[in-house]
Amino acid sequence: MQEETENIIYVRDLVKKFGNFVANDHLSFEVKKGEIFGFLGANGAGKTTTIRILCGLSSPTSGEIKVAGFDAFKETEKIKRNIGYMSQKFSLYEDLTVTENIRFYGGIYGISRKEIKVRTQILLEKLKFEEVKNTLIKDLPLGWRQKLAFSVAIFHQPKIVFLDEPTGGVDPITRRQFWEMIYEEAHNGMTIFVTTHYMDEAEYCDRISIMVEGKIAALDTPLNLMKEYETKNMEGVFLKLARNIE
Amino acid sequence: MYAVEVENISKSFEKVEALKNISFNVKSGSLFGFIGPDGAGKTTLFRILVTLLKQNTGTAKIQGLNNITDYKKIRSIVGYMPGKFSLYQDLSVEENLRFFATVFGTTVENNYHLIKDIYSQIEPFKTRLAGKLSGGMKQKLALSCAMIHKPEVLFLDEPTTGVDAVSRKEFWEMLKVLKNSGITILVSTPYMDEAELCDEVALIQDGKILKIETPQNIIGAYEKNLYAVKSTNMFKLIADLRSFEFSESVFPFGQFIHYTDKRDQINENDLINYLAQKDHKNIVLQKITPNIEDCFMSYLNK
Known part of the structure; x- marks a missing residue:
C-alpha cells in the first residue's frame, strides 16, 4: 500500500451549501504527492465549487480540508502561496509581453527581481521562446499561450497546480505537447489536479474522480474504472455514470 | 444539389x-x-x-x-x-x-x-x-x-x-x-x-x-502502420520511443501511445526488445486502425 506516501490534499466530508442548494455533498478523497488527479463531472456537477475551496478562494460550509498541509478554513493565504492555478478562460494578460507576464506573476508571488531574471531566462530557453519574449500575448498562437500559461502558473514552484480545462480548443498536437509538460512536472514531484472534458485526457491521469450532482460517484485508476464499468474507455465510464441521473 | x-x-x-x-x-x-x-x-x-x-x-x-x-x-x-x-x-x-x-x-x-x-x-x-x-x-x-x-x-x-x-x-x-x-x-x-x-x-x-x-x-487513406504502445512508465516510454532509430511519430493517446515507424515493414519484436532493454515492464504493442485524430495529426505533421 502507499500509506507512507504524503497526502498533499486531504478532504473529509467536505460540504458546501449556497442557501438550500448543496453544491458539494460530503466529499472525501486524498491526492498524493506527484499524482496526476483527474477531477471530472458533467457541467453543473459542482467541480468548480470544490476547486475554489481547494484554492483557498471560497470557504467550505463544513468538513476537514487540508491543502499542502494547510487548513482550508483558517490558512487560505498560505494555501494560495503553495498552489498554482491555470484555466482556459483566464491565464495571461493579452496586452503585456511574454517577459512582462512572467515578471508580473513572479512579482505577485514575491519572488525577488534577481531570481525572476534567472528563472525567466531558463524558462524562455526551455520553451524555445527567446524570439518571442517581447511579443504581446495577443499576438501569440493559442497553443503557445497555453504552454506559457502553464509555465507561469508553476513559476513560483508550487506543490500543487490546479488546471481547470486547460486544453480547450487547441489542436491535437499542441494538446499533446501540453500533456507532456504535465507529465514532466508530475515526474519531478509536482501534484497535478486537473479537470477536462476530453475523455482521452482523463486516461492520462493516475486516478480519476467523477462527480455527479455534488457527490463523488466514482474514484479509482482509469483502468480499474473501465474494468468496473465494463467499458473500453473513460468516455464509456463517464456516460454510464452521468447518464444515470436522468 | x-x-x-x-x-x-x-x-x-x-x-x-x-x-x-x-x-x-x-x-x-x-x-x-x-x-x-x-x-x-x-x-x-x-x-x-x-x-x-x-x-x-x-x-x-x-x-x-x-x-x-x-x-x-x-x-x-x-x-x-x-x-x-x-x-x-x-x-x-x-x-x-x-x-x-x-x-x-x-x-x-x-x-x-x-x-x-x-x-x-x-x-x-x-x-x-x-x-x-x-x-x-x-x-x-x-x-x-x-x-x-x-x-x-x-x-x-x-x-x-x-x-x-x-x-x-x-x-x-x-x-x-x-x-x-x-x-x-x-x-x-x-x-x-x-x-x-x-x-x-x-x-x-x-x-x-x-x-x-x-x-x-x-481513415481509409491513412497509409502508415499505426501501433498502440503501453508500459508501466508512460513518461519514459514517450522519450524512449522518440529516440528509437526508426521512430517517426509518437503521440500520447489516452492510456496508450500511438507510434508510427519510418519503415514500411516493421519487426514488432525489434521494438519490444528495444523497450525491454530500456527497462520497460508489461510492454503492450498492438497494431491498430487509426481514428480521425491520428489522421488529422498526420496531415498537420506534413
Whole structure:
C-alpha cells in the first residue's frame, strides 16, 4: 500500500451549501504527492465549487480540508502561496509581453527581481521562446499561450497546480505537447489536479474522480474504472455514470 | 444539389489572413463538419456564410443565393448558432424563444413541431432566466432559437465546446434527428471524435482546408502502420520511443501511445526488445486502425 506516501490534499466530508442548494455533498478523497488527479463531472456537477475551496478562494460550509498541509478554513493565504492555478478562460494578460507576464506573476508571488531574471531566462530557453519574449500575448498562437500559461502558473514552484480545462480548443498536437509538460512536472514531484472534458485526457491521469450532482460517484485508476464499468474507455465510464441521473 | 457553394474565398483582417482561397460544396440535406483548432478560420467562414461579414475575394452561395447581393433573403433561410452564447441572459427561456420567432415574423406555435424534441427538455425551466441555465441547457435553448424560423440551412459554430461528454453526445443525437428532417447542417468543432458523425468533413488549419472527405475515406487513406504502445512508465516510454532509430511519430493517446515507424515493414519484436532493454515492464504493442485524430495529426505533421 502507499500509506507512507504524503497526502498533499486531504478532504473529509467536505460540504458546501449556497442557501438550500448543496453544491458539494460530503466529499472525501486524498491526492498524493506527484499524482496526476483527474477531477471530472458533467457541467453543473459542482467541480468548480470544490476547486475554489481547494484554492483557498471560497470557504467550505463544513468538513476537514487540508491543502499542502494547510487548513482550508483558517490558512487560505498560505494555501494560495503553495498552489498554482491555470484555466482556459483566464491565464495571461493579452496586452503585456511574454517577459512582462512572467515578471508580473513572479512579482505577485514575491519572488525577488534577481531570481525572476534567472528563472525567466531558463524558462524562455526551455520553451524555445527567446524570439518571442517581447511579443504581446495577443499576438501569440493559442497553443503557445497555453504552454506559457502553464509555465507561469508553476513559476513560483508550487506543490500543487490546479488546471481547470486547460486544453480547450487547441489542436491535437499542441494538446499533446501540453500533456507532456504535465507529465514532466508530475515526474519531478509536482501534484497535478486537473479537470477536462476530453475523455482521452482523463486516461492520462493516475486516478480519476467523477462527480455527479455534488457527490463523488466514482474514484479509482482509469483502468480499474473501465474494468468496473465494463467499458473500453473513460468516455464509456463517464456516460454510464452521468447518464444515470436522468 | 448543393445547399452551400463556396469558391475561392479569402478574407484578411489587417495583417492576418484568416481565410486563404477556400472552396467547397455542401450537399443538400447533409451534415458537414469543419474540424480544426481555435484560430483556424472556422468562425470567420461561418460569419461570411451567414452574411455577417464580407469576404475580400471569391463567391459564396447559400441555396443558390449570393451572400453579398442576396443577403437579406439568405438571412431568412439560415439559422445560426454562434460559438459564444448570444441569447439574452436577462430574458427567460420562453421569452428568448418568442423573441427570435417574432424577429423572423413567425410564432413559436407555428414551428413548435421543429423544436419539440429539443425544447421539451428545457421547457420545465421556461421561466428561468437564460443566464442561469447550465451549459447543456443553454446549448439546447440556443439551438431551439436558431431553429424556430424553420431554416433551410443551419450553421452551428462550435456548439459543443466546453460542454461535458454526456451533453455532447445528446447534442449530436439531436443533430441526427434534425438532419433526417431534411435540413442541411454545417457544424464546426475542435473535437476530432465528432468528425466521425458527419457525412463529410473538412479539416481546416491556418485558414486553409487541408482535406475534404467522408470520415471513412479519411481513415481509409491513412497509409502508415499505426501501433498502440503501453508500459508501466508512460513518461519514459514517450522519450524512449522518440529516440528509437526508426521512430517517426509518437503521440500520447489516452492510456496508450500511438507510434508510427519510418519503415514500411516493421519487426514488432525489434521494438519490444528495444523497450525491454530500456527497462520497460508489461510492454503492450498492438497494431491498430487509426481514428480521425491520428489522421488529422498526420496531415498537420506534413
